[in-house]
Amino acid sequence: xxxxxxxxxxxxxxxxxxxxxxxxxxxxxxxxxxxxxxxxxxxxxxxxxxxxxxxxxxxxxxxxxxxxxxxxxxxxxxxxxxxxxxxxxxxxxxxxxxxxxxxxxxxxxxxxxxxxxxxxxxxxxxxxxxxxxxxxxxxxxxxxxxxxxxxxxxxxxxxxxxxxxxxxxxxxxxxxxxxxxxxxxxxxxxxxxxxxxxxxxxxxxxxxxxxxxxxxxxxxxxxxxxxxxxxxxxxxxxxxxxxxxxxxxxxxxxxxxxxxxxxxxxxxxxxxxxxxxxxxxxxxxxx
Numbered sequence: 001x002x003x004x005x006x007x008x009x010x011x012x013x014x015x016x017x018x019x020x021x022x023x024x025x026x027x028x029x030x031x032x033x034x035x036x037x038x039x040x041x042x043x044x045x046x047x048x049x050x051x052x053x054x055x056x057x058x059x060x061x062x063x064x065x066x067x068x069x070x071x072x073x074x075x076x077x078x079x080x081x082x083x084x085x086x087x088x089x090x091x092x093x094x095x096x097x098x099x100x101x102x103x104x105x106x107x108x109x110x111x112x113x114x115x116x117x118x119x120x121x122x123x124x125x126x127x128x129x130x131x132x133x134x135x136x137x138x139x140x141x142x143x144x145x146x147x148x149x150x151x152x153x154x155x156x157x158x159x160x161x162x163x164x165x166x167x168x169x170x171x172x173x174x175x176x177x178x179x180x181x182x183x184x185x186x187x188x189x190x191x192x193x194x195x196x197x198x199x200x201x202x203x204x205x206x207x208x209x210x211x212x213x214x215x216x217x218x219x220x221x222x223x224x225x226x227x228x229x230x231x232x233x234x235x236x237x238x239x240x241x242x243x244x245x246x247x248x249x250x251x252x253x254x255x256x257x258x259x260x261x262x263x264x265x266x267x268x269x270x271x272x273x274x275x276x277x278x279x280x281x282x283x284x285x286x287x
Contacts, residue, residue, distance in 0.1 A: 004078075004105070005046035007031045007039050007066055009058035014082035014097040018057040021098055028055075033062055043069035051075060053281075055104045059083015060129055060259040068126030071114050071277040078104030078281045085260060088128040091188040091202055092282055107281030112202045114277040115187045119256060119266040127187065129259045130196070133248055133269050134169055134182035134212075137255035141262040168215045172249045183248050184210040185271045197240065205275040206242045213237035245272045 006022050008015040010032050022028045029051075031042035039056065043066045046054055055078040056066040063079060070077050080100045081089035094100050115127040168179040186208045189200035197208035214237050246269075253265035 002050065002052040003027045003029050004053045004055060005029055005031060005043070005051040006055045006057065007033060007042045007046070007062070008056070008080075009033045009038075009062045009082065012058065012082040015057045015080075018080045018082065018098050018101070021101065022055075033058065038062060039065040040069045042066075047073060047075060053078060053105075055080060057082050060085060060088055061261045063088055064126050064128045064259045067114055067128055067278055068116075071126065071274060074279060076109040076279045076281050078107065080104050085191075087191055087260065088188065088202070091129075091190055092280065094282070103281055103283055105281075108284045109279040110203065110282050111276035112278040112280045113187055113205060114274045115185070115207060116272050116274060117185075117258060118268075118270045119263065120268050125258055125263075127259045128202075129188055129191075130184055130186040131256070131258045131269065131271060132182050132184040133250065133254050133256045133266070134171070134180055135255075136182040136184060136212075137257040137262065140257045140260060141255055168213055169254060170251055171254075173211060174247055178211060179213050179215065181212045181214045182210075183269075184212070185246060185269075186210070187273070202280075203276070205273070207244060207246065207271065207273045209241050209243055209246055211239045213239070246270075 004027055006019065006028055008019045008030065010016055019030055023030060031046060033039045033042060039058070039062050043054055053076045054066065054070055056063050057080040060083055067077060079089055079094055080098065081094060081096045086096055089096060094103060115131065116124045117127060117131045118124050168181045171178050171180045171183060173183060184196065186197050186200060188202045189195055189197045196210060200208045248269045250267050253267055256263050256266050256269065
């Protein structure tokens with residue numbers, strides 16, 4: 001008998017709401033995530049038991065690890081975004097929380113790309129939104145959990161005021177020496193309040209890279225203008241391009257984030273794309 005798996009983060013109130021709403025459906029089985037097991041093992045178990053679809057109720061971090069387990073399987077992924085920022089769901093124009101139930105259960109499955117990043121010599125880790133190294137990752141690491149829960153993505157903007165004035169760092173991009181406040185590698189275009197990569201789409205088959213070489217407050221004005229106006233031009237000390245593979249190295253262990261989650265510092269990021277790795281349920285484009 002086929003069934004739909006629901007993997008949910010019980011620490012989010014909205015995640016618990018989703019679980020309660022779907023628990024009584026006859027063909028839905030529930031798996032809870034934990035801090036020690038954030039979704040990958042649950043997704044693999046669901047696949048091993050024959051799930052015909054996997055739904056995930058959680059934030060971008062939960063979504064990405066479940067997506068990594070589903071990569072290449074052909075099993076549809078339904079997203080019920082219940083986290084703080086819900087950046088990936090917003091880029092797919094998905095309703096948030098329980099409002100996304102119908103699409104998650106019965107939406108049109110579309111092929112979507114999945115990014116992968118290897119830190120130093122570690123195992124590859126998936127990402128749906130972006131991975132970055134440098135001061136932006138420091139910003140994420142300095143966001144207080146209580147503020148994140150209370151005011152959402154605004155907490156990141158508040159923390160950014162404390163890191164924006166920090167100097168650029170020496171790095172190498174594919175062996176080329178650069179000074180970088182951050183290097184960001186994205187799979188989608190938008191973050192709250194700004195467009196990182198106006199041309200990017202989650203199914204365009206390419207990675208989008210931003211090298212931000214700002215070195216103090218005065219360098220930020222053209223960068224902020226580009227983000228707010230969705231400009232495709234490289235203004236000031238911002239450089240953007242597309243690739244399918246990139247290696248970023250640093251002289252010392254440097255702050256890193258994956259889809260907005262702080263991970264251990266690293267001196268090397270190798271990033272690549274797996275085009276069409278996922279089948280994500282979306283709104284019917286003809287509706």
